[in-house]
Amino acid sequence: xxxxxxxxxxxxxxxxxxxxxxxxxxxxxxxxxxxxxxxxxxxxxxxxxxxxxxxxxxxxxxxxxxxxxxxxxxxxxxxxxxxxxxxxxxxxxxxxxxxxxxxxxxxxxxxxxxxxxxxxxxxxxxxxxxxxxxxxxxxxxxxxxxxxxxxxxxxxxxxxxxxxxxxxxxxxxxxxxxxxxxxxxxxxxxxxxxxxxxxxxxxxxxxxxxxxxxxxxxxxxxxxxxxxxxxxxxxxxxxxxxxxxxxxxxxxxxxxxxxxxxxxxxxxxxxxxxxxxxxxxxxxxxxxxxxxxxxxxxxxxxxxxxxxxxxxxxxxxxxxxxxxxxxxxxxxxxxxxxxxxxxxxxxxxxxxxxxxxxxxxxxxxxxxxxxxxxxxxxxxxxxxxxxxxxxxxxxxxxxxxxxxxxxxxxxxxxxxxxxxxxxxxxxxxxx
Amino acid sequence: xxxxxxxxxxxxxxxxxxxxxxxxxxxxxxxxxxxxxxxxxxxxxxxxxxxxxxxxxxxxxxxxxxxxxxxxxxxxxxxxxxxxxxxxxxxxxxxxxxxxxxxxxxxxxxxxxxxxxxxxxxxxxxxxxxxxxxxxxxxxxxxxxxxxxxxxxxxxxxxxxxxxxxxxxxxxxxxxxxxxxxxxxxxxxxxxxxxxxxxxxxxxxxxxxxxxxxxxxxxxxxxxxxxxxxxxxxxxxxxxxxxxxxxxxxxxxxxxxxxxxxxxxxxxxxxxxxxxxxxxxxxxxxxxxxxxxxxxxxxxxxxxxxxxxxxxxxxxxxxxxxxx
Numbered sequence: 001x002x003x004x005x006x007x008x009x010x011x012x013x014x015x016x017x018x019x020x021x022x023x024x025x026x027x028x029x030x031x032x033x034x035x036x037x038x039x040x041x042x043x044x045x046x047x048x049x050x051x052x053x054x055x056x057x058x059x060x061x062x063x064x065x066x067x068x069x070x071x072x073x074x075x076x077x078x079x080x081x082x083x084x085x086x087x088x089x090x091x092x093x094x095x096x097x098x099x100x101x102x103x104x105x106x107x108x109x110x111x112x113x114x115x116x117x118x119x120x121x122x123x124x125x126x127x128x129x130x131x132x133x134x135x136x137x138x139x140x141x142x143x144x145x146x147x148x149x150x151x152x153x154x155x156x157x158x159x160x161x162x163x164x165x166x167x168x169x170x171x172x173x174x175x176x177x178x179x180x181x182x183x184x185x186x187x188x189x190x191x192x193x194x195x196x197x198x199x200x201x202x203x204x205x206x207x208x209x210x211x212x213x214x215x216x217x218x219x220x221x222x223x224x225x226x227x228x229x230x231x232x233x234x235x236x237x238x239x240x241x242x243x244x245x246x247x248x249x250x251x252x253x254x255x256x257x258x259x260x261x262x263x264x265x266x267x268x269x270x271x272x273x274x275x276x277x278x279x280x281x282x283x284x285x286x287x288x289x290x291x292x293x294x295x296x297x298x299x300x301x302x303x304x305x306x307x308x309x310x311x312x313x314x315x316x317x318x319x320x321x322x323x324x325x326x327x328x329x330x331x332x333x334x335x336x337x338x339x340x341x342x343x344x345x346x347x348x349x350x351x352x353x354x355x356x357x358x359x360x361x362x363x364x365x366x367x368x369x370x371x372x373x374x375x376x377x378x379x380x381x382x383x384x385x386x387x388x389x390x391x392x393x394x395x396x397x398x399x400x401x402x403x404x405x406x407x408x409x410x411x412x413x414x415x416x417x418x419x420x421x422x423x424x425x426x427x428x429x430x431x
Numbered sequence: 432x433x434x435x436x437x438x439x440x441x442x443x444x445x446x447x448x449x450x451x452x453x454x455x456x457x458x459x460x461x462x463x464x465x466x467x468x469x470x471x472x473x474x475x476x477x478x479x480x481x482x483x484x485x486x487x488x489x490x491x492x493x494x495x496x497x498x499x500x501x502x503x504x505x506x507x508x509x510x511x512x513x514x515x516x517x518x519x520x521x522x523x524x525x526x527x528x529x530x531x532x533x534x535x536x537x538x539x540x541x542x543x544x545x546x547x548x549x550x551x552x553x554x555x556x557x558x559x560x561x562x563x564x565x566x567x568x569x570x571x572x573x574x575x576x577x578x579x580x581x582x583x584x585x586x587x588x589x590x591x592x593x594x595x596x597x598x599x600x601x602x603x604x605x606x607x608x609x610x611x612x613x614x615x616x617x618x619x620x621x622x623x624x625x626x627x628x629x630x631x632x633x634x635x636x637x638x639x640x641x642x643x644x645x646x647x648x649x650x651x652x653x654x655x656x657x658x659x660x661x662x663x664x665x666x667x668x669x670x671x672x673x674x675x676x677x678x679x680x681x682x683x684x685x686x687x688x689x690x691x692x693x694x695x696x697x698x699x700x701x702x703x704x705x706x707x708x709x710x711x712x713x714x715x716x717x718x719x720x721x722x723x724x725x726x727x728x729x730x731x732x733x734x735x736x737x738x739x740x741x742x743x744x745x746x747x748x749x750x751x752x753x754x755x
Contacts (some may be wrong), residue, residue, distance in 0.1 A: 003467050003513070003539070006559075006583070010671040011690060013625050015647035 037293035047285035086144025091127030091151035092382035129385025151386035184266030187350035201351035212372025281378030308334035344404035348373035444732025452505035454724035462494030467531035472497030511540030557587030645673030665702035
């Protein structure tokens with residue numbers, strides 16, 4: 001920058017009378033606040049309510065219906081014809097083949113044309129975020145102008161637990177063995193290794209419920225939740241039609257005392273309980289992304305701008321600590337610091353790892369998951385990354401002024417980080 | 432009498448000049464993002480009983496780095512832009528567009544000055560493209576282009592006494608004096624070993640010129656004897672001098688403003704030349720001017736988004752004796 005060089009040249013001389021120089025020229029690594037036509041921007045995002053798996057109102061709803069509801073809603077809200085989409089990427093974990101066929105069915109249930117392609121991605125819990133990165137990457141590389149990034153999971157209809165066909169030799173490799181460690185044990189490992197007490201975990205869980213409850217009651221989720229009409233069969237076998245509008249997992253009556261009574265779920269002497277872990281859930285979310293020039297040419301609004309992204313691998317038996325590494329990496333890339341970020345959405349797979357990440361990075365608690373997290377809201381695996389992004393963008397927009405946000409999800413050996421920001425309704429999404 | 436302040440949020444002042452016609456009027460060339468990027472605004476301001484009011488603000492698509500009031504029309508001003516353009520503005524019109532735009536310089540125009548010499552009605556501009564240009568008051572086409580500087584030009588100022596003569600200060604470390612009739616450089620003084628950011632003529636003695644430089648010193652020169660300055664360099668500022676101005680009311684009094692956030696007043700004929708240091712800004716002070724109508728009144732502007740009008744104590748002290 002020529003003018004910067006000229007001015008800094010003026011500051012380099014020492015005065016003839018000598019004296020100490022307090023002047024330092026620090027180069028700000030942040031990319032210019034001015035936007036460019038090549039920016040990858042998020043136009044809009046919506047999600048379904050998150051249902052309690054096996055017991056909630058979505059327990060009999062196939063994932064393609066959930067996915068279709070959000071895909072249609074996003075396009076209808078923007079008045080955009082689906083034939084404008086260059087690609088659709090859907091995050092999913094538990095469906096056979098990560099839901100490749102399911103997604104195509106959802107596509108046609110939404111009456112999208114056959115000319116628009118769709119595929120699925122599985123990066124475990126961060127699949128929804130990975131879908132975002134994939135679509136962003138396709139936009140950046142110029143192969144598409146606009147795309148839909150989605151995530152969906154029905155944990156009512158599919159179980160975790162079948163890792164697939166694995167080589168018996170995995171037992172010979174320490175890290176490979178660690179990959180099949182149950183999630184709950186990874187949480188215990190983190191709690192033990194980093195000294196995160198049961199009390200701290202429970203307090204964090206209470207806070208998640210309280211924040212989610214406040215958000216619900218004040219109507220903060222209204223703009224983002226798509227009402228879904230579906231059928232559910234009750235205990236007697238009667239089928240009825242319901243409209244699902246509310247996240248089911250929130251328990252405002254949760255107390256420290258109440259949580260303290262729960263037994264450890266994964267290890268007899270452990271600290272991870274059902275109360276301070278994320279819930280098993282059903283839900284879907286979708287985000288419309290595009291290159292800024294294409295978005296503006298269509299007269300569409302910009303909700304956020306992607307600024308940076310990072311993915312970091314960590315020991316598989318402690319996968320929950322991923323965000324503590326990935327967040328700094330993404331911030332570095334964006335030229336920002338923790339202090340610049342207004343909202344952090346960190347997935348609460350377990351209170352142990354969420355607390356570890358918050359403490360390790362010294363994140364101000366009032367900026368972390370301000371509307372609650374997976375402990376209160378639930379964690380529909382493939383959906384979560386996209387869901388958190390939708391919630392973050394709506395929150396930043398609600399605040400009405402420029403800001404940055406970060407979305408971070410840990411997953412088995414592969415955390416994802418996604419810093420975001422908002423500027424008068426513009427979202428900066430770092431992925 | 433306190434300090435009157437005008438705040439221009441998100442606009443950082445680069446130059447300020449009092450109107451030669453209307454005693455309460457002044458103009459400030461200001462830029463967005465400290466002039467590094469973004470747009471510029473020409474602020475036409477009016478001093479009131481209690482403060483400073485906005486008369487008109489003119490937007491330009493690049494930063495504005497200098498302003499000059501017309502010497503013949505009380506509503507007209509010229510401004511120099513970061514895009515190499517010079518614009519002519521009418522402060523009395525409702526139009527948002529300038530009267531005229533001249534795009535000849537190929538780099539930032541850092542200086543623009545309207546001649547005050549009787550009979551003459553010309554503008555001079557100085558640019559980072561290392562040339563100075565002379566213009567008629569309609570800015571239709573430059574009359575002459577003066578080359579010779581080997582560095583960016585920061586300042587071009589007409590002599591108040593000698594027709595067709597102006598001085599320039601440059602990043603090449605020289606103070607040059609030009610004659611436009613012969614389109615030639617009459618004198619090139621290697622005045623500083625660093626970049627010279629500003630120069631000005633004494634209003635009482637046609638041979639005296641002051642320079643302010645990146646080496647943090649202010650030097651006064653007698654053009655008849657240019658080998659050395661007339662006195663010891665005036666030192667005190669701790670960072671580069673952005674602008675220097677001779678007082679219109681005193682032969683030997685001048686002002687300097689600096690990157691060190693301060694404004695200093697000097698009497699170079701005194702054994703203790705520093706009269707006063709005014710530290711009322713929180714950022715680089717880039718613009719300074721003496722009022723022609725109200726003796727001892729000073730106008731300045733800074734990157735801290737303010738323009739200030741005040742009367743320094745040292746100037747009202749009567750006989751300009753050295754201050755504390």
